[in-house]
Amino acid sequence: MYDRQQILSELVQTASTKIVLLLMDGVGDVPGEKDKTPLQAARKPNLDRVARESDLGQTIPVMHGVTPGSGPGHLALFGYDPVKYQIGRGILEALGSDVDVGEKDVVARANFATIQNNIVLDRRAGRPSTEESSKVVEKLSKAIQSIEDVKVSFYAGKEHRFVVKLTGEDLDDRLSDADPQKEGKPFVYTQALAPEAERTARIVNKLLDEIKRVLSDEPKMNCALMRGFSKYPNLPQFPAVYKLKAAAIATYPMYRGIARLVGMEIVQTGDTIKEEFETVKRAWNDYDFFYVHVKKTDSYGEDGNFEAKVHVIEEVDEALPILLDLQPDVLIVTGDHSTPTALKAHSWHPVPLMIHSKYARKGLSKAFDEFECARGTLGTIYAVDVMGLALAHALRLEKFGA
Amino acid sequence: MYDRQQILSELVQTASTKIVLLLMDGVGDVPGEKDKTPLQAARKPNLDRVARESDLGQTIPVMHGVTPGSGPGHLALFGYDPVKYQIGRGILEALGSDVDVGEKDVVARANFATIQNNIVLDRRAGRPSTEESSKVVEKLSKAIQSIEDVKVSFYAGKEHRFVVKLTGEDLDDRLSDADPQKEGKPFVYTQALAPEAERTARIVNKLLDEIKRVLSDEPKMNCALMRGFSKYPNLPQFPAVYKLKAAAIATYPMYRGIARLVGMEIVQTGDTIKEEFETVKRAWNDYDFFYVHVKKTDSYGEDGNFEAKVHVIEEVDEALPILLDLQPDVLIVTGDHSTPTALKAHSWHPVPLMIHSKYARKGLSKAFDEFECARGTLGTIYAVDVMGLALAHALRLEKFGA
Numbered sequence: 001m002y003d004r005q006q007i008l009s010e011l012v013q014t015a016s017t018k019i020v021l022l023l024m025d026g027v028g029d030v031p032g033e034k035d036k037t038p039l040q041a042a043r044k045p046n047l048d049r050v051a052r053e054s055d056l057g058q059t060i061p062v063m064h065g066v067t068p069g070s071g072p073g074h075l076a077l078f079g080y081d082p083v084k085y086q087i088g089r090g091i092l093e094a095l096g097s098d099v100d101v102g103e104k105d106v107v108a109r110a111n112f113a114t115i116q117n118n119i120v121l122d123r124r125a126g127r128p129s130t131e132e133s134s135k136v137v138e139k140l141s142k143a144i145q146s147i148e149d150v151k152v153s154f155y156a157g158k159e160h161r162f163v164v165k166l167t168g169e170d171l172d173d174r175l176s177d178a179d180p181q182k183e184g185k186p187f188v189y190t191q192a193l194a195p196e197a198e199r200t201a202r203i204v205n206k207l208l209d210e211i212k213r214v215l216s217d218e219p220k221m222n223c224a225l226m227r228g229f230s231k232y233p234n235l236p237q238f239p240a241v242y243k244l245k246a247a248a249i250a251t252y253p254m255y256r257g258i259a260r261l262v263g264m265e266i267v268q269t270g271d272t273i274k275e276e277f278e279t280v281k282r283a284w285n286d287y288d289f290f291y292v293h294v295k296k297t298d299s300y301g302e303d304g305n306f307e308a309k310v311h312v313i314e315e316v317d318e319a320l321p322i323l324l325d326l327q328p329d330v331l332i333v334t335g336d337h338s339t340p341t342a343l344k345a346h347s348w349h350p351v352p353l354m355i356h357s358k359y360a361r362k363g364l365s366k367a368f369d370e371f372e373c374a375r376g377t378l379g380t381i382y383a384v385d386v387m388g389l390a391l392a393h394a395l396r397l398e399k400f401g402a
Numbered sequence: 403m404y405d406r407q408q409i410l411s412e413l414v415q416t417a418s419t420k421i422v423l424l425l426m427d428g429v430g431d432v433p434g435e436k437d438k439t440p441l442q443a444a445r446k447p448n449l450d451r452v453a454r455e456s457d458l459g460q461t462i463p464v465m466h467g468v469t470p471g472s473g474p475g476h477l478a479l480f481g482y483d484p485v486k487y488q489i490g491r492g493i494l495e496a497l498g499s500d501v502d503v504g505e506k507d508v509v510a511r512a513n514f515a516t517i518q519n520n521i522v523l524d525r526r527a528g529r530p531s532t533e534e535s536s537k538v539v540e541k542l543s544k545a546i547q548s549i550e551d552v553k554v555s556f557y558a559g560k561e562h563r564f565v566v567k568l569t570g571e572d573l574d575d576r577l578s579d580a581d582p583q584k585e586g587k588p589f590v591y592t593q594a595l596a597p598e599a600e601r602t603a604r605i606v607n608k609l610l611d612e613i614k615r616v617l618s619d620e621p622k623m624n625c626a627l628m629r630g631f632s633k634y635p636n637l638p639q640f641p642a643v644y645k646l647k648a649a650a651i652a653t654y655p656m657y658r659g660i661a662r663l664v665g666m667e668i669v670q671t672g673d674t675i676k677e678e679f680e681t682v683k684r685a686w687n688d689y690d691f692f693y694v695h696v697k698k699t700d701s702y703g704e705d706g707n708f709e710a711k712v713h714v715i716e717e718v719d720e721a722l723p724i725l726l727d728l729q730p731d732v733l734i735v736t737g738d739h740s741t742p743t744a745l746k747a748h749s750w751h752p753v754p755l756m757i758h759s760k761y762a763r764k765g766l767s768k769a770f771d772e773f774e775c776a777r778g779t780l781g782t783i784y785a786v787d788v789m790g791l792a793l794a795h796a797l798r799l800e801k802f803g804a
Contacts, residue, residue, distance in 0.1 A: 030761055058781065063406055071803045089804030342761065347794075349763065371766045
């Protein structure tokens with residue numbers, strides 16, 4: 001396939017129209033043992049009313065059958081080919097935690113874990129509170145400033161999570177995860193995946209040993225696992241590519257991180273869905289494009305909590321009039337992937353998509369759910385095509401060819 | 403589009419799940435002058451019951467509008483890009499007839515034909531019995547051992563068909579078919595399609611003359627047509643790419659041939675559909691993946707025999723409980739292409755697809771036919787994407803990206 005983003009960037013024109021991308025993380029589901037999906041079970045009069053006035057379809061995030069992580073799921077929706085642009089989890093986590101990442105840095109996503117006789121007993125060290133783990137991060141920061149000539153920085157995250165940043169010359173991020181992935185397995189060191197990364201691997205492994213030494217008296221948080229080693233990727237910048245001043249409204253660091261990576265501005269917001277929508281309202285005059293991230297559809301999908309996922313959808317529905325009252329020229333409601341409660345994990349299933357604008361082929365669909373979307377006017381499309389449709393409905397694309 | 407098989411191979415993980423790919427050759431059809439397709443006309447309670455618990459969709463074997471041969475139709479379903487991997491019919495026929503093909507060999511699919519005054523009167527020489535034609539193949543083997551310094555071998559096939567193998571140095575398979583394709587036309591020689599193939603073309607044409615000479619006293623089988631000249635292609639091997647121990651169960655040589663080409667193991671089976679399904683049962687513990695080929699939906703499509711095609715579908719339906727009782731984690735029912743009875747030939751029409759697993763978005767579709775599939779949960783996809791979905795439903799793929 002062509003480089004769709006390149007083609008769009010050549011057709012983009014400015015306009016005064018506004019686009020809202022409401023992303024309900026992991027919203028797609030399967031009926032499983034229930035007879036309905038959460039979208040079908042939820043009472044959602046506003047979403048269903050919008051569906052009757054919208055184009056519906058379903059998206060393939062990466063490729064049929066392929067389950068995306070959050071990075072590729074989001075990048076695709078922002079119009080970035082997720083196979084061309086592959087981004088380590090470390091960088092996303094770092095950016096989302098407001099860690100400044102420079103071109104010479106390698107960052108990793110770290111977990112506190114519990115180890116005994118070199119066996120990883122608990123990959124999350126009993127899920128400490130954010131407060132508890134922050135103290136241990138502080139302890140590490142005091143005890144370890146560098147390994148060889150490489151500067152080491154630690155940044156506290158939520159619960160057992162933290163970020164490690166290495167700053168130095170010729171660092172390389174082609175490193176395997178220092179994580180056994182499963183509990184009951186021996187602790188593992190990182191390995192260089194390319195000869196150029198051998199020095200960085202050695203430094204990381206020295207760091208892992210240092211951390212174990214410093215934390216040896218901790219009852220639970222007595223070692224660290226590290227994953228997703230990555231450098232700062234240079235992505236085409238969303239505002240330049242699409243000529244859109246773009247705001248990101250998200251409650252979780254990871255999603256602010258990916259938005260910052262593509263050049264969106266982060267707008268501070270509260271923790272609830274209603275507060276997020278109120279933030280859109282407050283910033284309405286300052287931006288052309290609003291990416292609004294709802295996290296908990298995914299969280300409850302991963303927990304296998306059907307009722308709670310239904311409830312989050314109902315919460316979105318209830319708050320939706322805040323967005324509708326702003327009369328966005330284009331309102332897109334979709335997810336970055338499916339997270340079926342029956343699977344308790346991200347999945348490969350197509351993702352419901354709804355595009356509301358006055359140019360929609362409205363009238364076919366009766367509700368916003370997986371089945372109406374499967375039979376909607378848009379058909380089954382790749383997620384990377386959504387930005388083109390957003391721009392089109394916003395009358396922000398010139399004609400292709402004469 | 404990316405090399406999908408490459409992406410899948412990087413995500414594949416092992417599991418204990420089992421996948422059955424039930425391929426009803428040429429099953430797709432069009433209503434034509436009838437009001438229904440054979441799938442709609444058939445009484446098939448089992449297939450329809452499975453459809454209600456499955457994801458349905460339709461596949462494009464190669465490209466919209468493009469009618470595939472059996473080779474590309476199958477390769478695509480096995481996850482091989484059918485444009486990237488183009489395979490001569492000769493090689494398939496040879497492998498299916500248990501002919502050992504080496505790297506220096508060129509093979510062709512041959513037909514006995516009836517010729518008079520250089521006009522091909524019957525391209526199948528009156529469809530001789532396999533026994534009759536085997537005798538004539540034996541006669542050729544005795545009379546012709548080599549042309550110039552190239553060794554020639556003949557292998558009997560079903561009815562009018564046989565295989566010719568040339569063994570020698572620097573043979574080239576870029577040769578046009580030595581077949582007028584229609585009856586009532588003059589006999590044709592092969593032509594080199596590249597300068598490097600000129601020597602091989604000369605040898606083949608000498609061979610064609612020799613065959614005519616040796617068979618000049620035969621009443622019907624008095625000449626040979628040759629098609630699909632090909633060398634042994636080196637394809638990525640299915641078991642290695644997908645980490646699946648794969649069995650092929652097929653009654654016709656051609657389909658065993660293509661399965662062997664991708665590295666599946668051939669399991670001996672009986673001639674009926676029921677016997678094929680019983681073979682799956684017998685081999686159940688020895689493999690992860692079962693490719694089961696039903697030929698006659700295609701044969702009767704090519705004959706334009708609507709009722710007989712309906713009957714084959716009913717026969718599949720009746721035997722289906724043998725497969726269902728094995729409780730495969732994933733059961734896929736589809737075809738490699740459509741063979742509408744109204745066309746009496748392979749066609750470009752999308753092919754019905756059904757994927758049954760406990761992670762299907764069940765509930766939308768009511769039956770397994772072309773129309774329900776066109777409006778199913780999977781949408782219209784390329785056949786090359788089916789393997790990704792098979793692996794996904796079998797929980798055999800890791801997440802892509804973080």
